[in-house]
Amino acid sequence: MQKTSYFNGDVSVAGKDKYQQTLTRCVARLRGLLPVAGLRNPKIGTANNQWIWCDGPDWVMGFLSGQLWLAHQLTADPVFAAAARARRPQFRAVLDSRKARDHDLGFIYSLHSVAEWLSTGDAVARAMGIEAARALVARFREDGGYIQAWNPVGPHDREQARFANGRMIADTIQNLALLHWAHRETGITDFREVADLHEATSLRHLVRDDDTTFHTFLFDTATGEPLHGQTHQGHADDSCWARGQAWLIHGFANCHRATGNPVSLDAARRLAIKAKALMGETRVPVWDYALPADGSHPIDSSAAAVMAAGVLMLADLVDADEAAEWRDFGHSLLDALLAKCDLTDDAAAQGMLAHGAGHVPAGRADAMLPYGDYYFMEALMRAQGHSDFFW
Numbered sequence: 212m213q214k215t216s217y218f219n220g221d222v223s224v225a226g227k228d229k230y231q232q233t234l235t236r237c238v239a240r241l242r243g244l245l246p247v248a249g250l251r252n253p254k255i256g257t258a259n260n261q262w263i264w265c266d267g268p269d270w271v272m273g274f275l276s277g278q279l280w281l282a283h284q285l286t287a288d289p290v291f292a293a294a295a296r297a298r299r300p301q302f303r304a305v306l307d308s309r310k311a312r313d314h315d316l317g318f319i320y321s322l323h324s325v326a327e328w329l330s331t332g333d334a335v336a337r338a339m340g341i342e343a344a345r346a347l348v349a350r351f352r353e354d355g356g357y358i359q360a361w362n363p364v365g366p367h368d369r370e371q372a373r374f375a376n377g378r379m380i381a382d383t384i385q386n387l388a389l390l391h392w393a394h395r396e397t398g399i400t401d402f403r404e405v406a407d408l409h410e411a412t413s414l415r416h417l418v419r420d421d422d423t424t425f426h427t428f429l430f431d432t433a434t435g436e437p438l439h440g441q442t443h444q445g446h447a448d449d450s451c452w453a454r455g456q457a458w459l460i461h462g463f464a465n466c467h468r469a470t471g472n473p474v475s476l477d478a479a480r481r482l483a484i485k486a487k488a489l490m491g492e493t494r495v496p497v498w499d500y501a502l503p504a505d506g507s508h509p510i511d512s513s514a515a516a517v518m519a520a521g522v523l524m525l526a527d528l529v530d531a532d533e534a535a536e537w538r539d540f541g542h543s544l545l546d547a548l549l550a551k552c553d554l555t556d557d558a559a560a561q562g563m564l565a566h567g568a569g570h571v572p573a574g575r576a577d578a579m580l581p582y583g584d585y586y587f588m589e590a591l592m593r594a595q596g597h598s599d600f601f602w
Contacts, residue, residue: 226542229549230594236555237563237588238282244561245294248275250301253562255569256579260560268305270315274581277322277601280330281588284599296327299336306342314360316347317386322585325392326601337396344393344402347386351405354435356412358383358405360427377432380443381424381455384413384462388602391469403470410466414478416440417459422485423451423500424459444570450501453514454568456486461521461586465602467528476528483522487540494547498568498576509576511568512552513583519544520586523593538594545590554579563587 251264252272265272276295283291302323305311320343327336350359357379363372387406394402416428416437425440425448445452460482467475489500496518497504498511519541526537554560562579564587569575589600 227595230545230591233549233553233555234285234588234591234595237278237584237591238285240555240561240563241278241282241291245290247561250298252276252298252301253579253581253584255575255581256562256565256567258578260554260557260562260565260579262561262579268301268308268311270313270318271581272301272305273319273322274585277326277585278581278588280322280326280601281585281592283330284597285592292327292331295323296333298323299339302339306339306346310362310364312346313362314347314350314358314380314383314386316343317383317389318582319343321386321389321392321601325389329599329601340389341393341397344389347389348401348405351409352377352430352435355379355430355437356408356435357428357430358386358409377430377438378427379409379412379417379430380427381413381417381452381458384410384466385458387462388465388469391466392602395469406466407470407472410463410475413459414463414474418478418482422481423489424456424482426452426455444572446499446501446571450499451489452499453486453496453511454498454517456482456489456500457514457517457521460486461517461524464521464525464528468524468602476525479521479525480529483518483525483537483540486518494543495551495566498571509568509571510551510566512548512564513567513569513580513586515544515548515552516564516583516586516590519548519590520593523590527593527598541590542594545594548587 252275253262254265254269254271255263257263276298279291279295320340324336324340327333328340352359360378360380360383361375363375387410390402390406417425426442426445428440429438431438441448442452460479463475463479490496493504495510495512495515497508502508522537523541526534552564552566554565555563563584567578567580567583569578569580
């Protein structure tokens with residue numbers, strides 16, 4: 212691997228202090244948010260950096276819980292555990308509603324129920340995590356070897372059914388951690404097998420020969436035959452959506468961490484090398500790598516945060532020389548987020564990161580995002596040497 216330097220010297224004491232100070236501000240931000248949020252979960256930020264709240268089950272509903280459990284891990288303050296645990300009825304309701312369950316069950320329950328089980332040993336939380344894993348396995352399509360992403364919504368919307376059926380997406384690889392955890396907990400083969408098969412299909416069909424990635428891939432709904440890649444949130448079908456590339460870096464690295472499969476490690480490494488090359492000198496990427504990073508297109512702080520967490524995880528999985536390179540890259544991503552997007556010093560902001568690109572084609576750009584905030588905290592903790600997370 213070619214040596215590249217992103218720092219004028221060592222990250223050492225000054226860098227560690229900077230990341231620790233930011234983590235301390237993140238915890239303070241969460242503490243201040245609790246009486247405002249109540250039992251609500253952030254969905255997306257407004258132009259003045261206030262939260263719009265989820266109005267029911269939502270794929271983003273677990274990210275505040277994840278942040279609360281990270282804060283509990285850092286401080287042992289029971290107020291954070293209590294705030295996360297108080298949300299349990301909302302998560303129970305998702306398990307009880309077939310229309311609320313989709314491929315994002317891992318995002319939701321790894322950061323809520325699994326996090327509670329690992330943090331406190333609560334048996335009800337463990338049972339909810341395993342129930343969510345069973346529901347995720349039930350979405351597996353044997354004919355194509357993938358977990359179905361979104362739900363068709365029924366006979367009143369045939370267009371949505373045509374769009375959703377037979378589709379896998381890059382985001383789902385983040386949800387495989389729930390299956391790997393459930394396999395470790397129960398020894399049930401289905402959990403590991405489905406995770407491995409979906410990962411292999413992701414590598415085969417979402418990753419292009421040049422190590423860029425599709426956001427989604429379509430299969431024939433009758434036979435499972437692979438058809439073609441597309442985008443949903445990216446710029447074009449043949450472009451490379453930045454957060455999708457980041458999801459896959461983090462996801463493949465985490466699959467290797469769970470299974471030891473060298474193919475997973477190689478995939479994470481190749482996609483990270485490609486993302487680094489596509490970014491050029493910038494360290495908060497434009498929302499799609501096909502677009503010029505010239506200030507005329509939205510950047511995506513959430514993509515940088517996910518990638519920072521992913522490459523810092525990657526650093527823990529490789530030999531010392533390569534690890535130093537990935538830590539340098541991860542720290543450079545964090546440094547750029549601190550320079551361009553950090554809101555933890557802004558007393559008026561309710562979140563932690565500005566300039567997230569939620570869904571640019573749908574008009575959602577330049578906003579706080581709860582997943583950006585969660586991965587920002589995870590990356591800061593990884594940069595400080597923490598290794599116990601909920602994946």
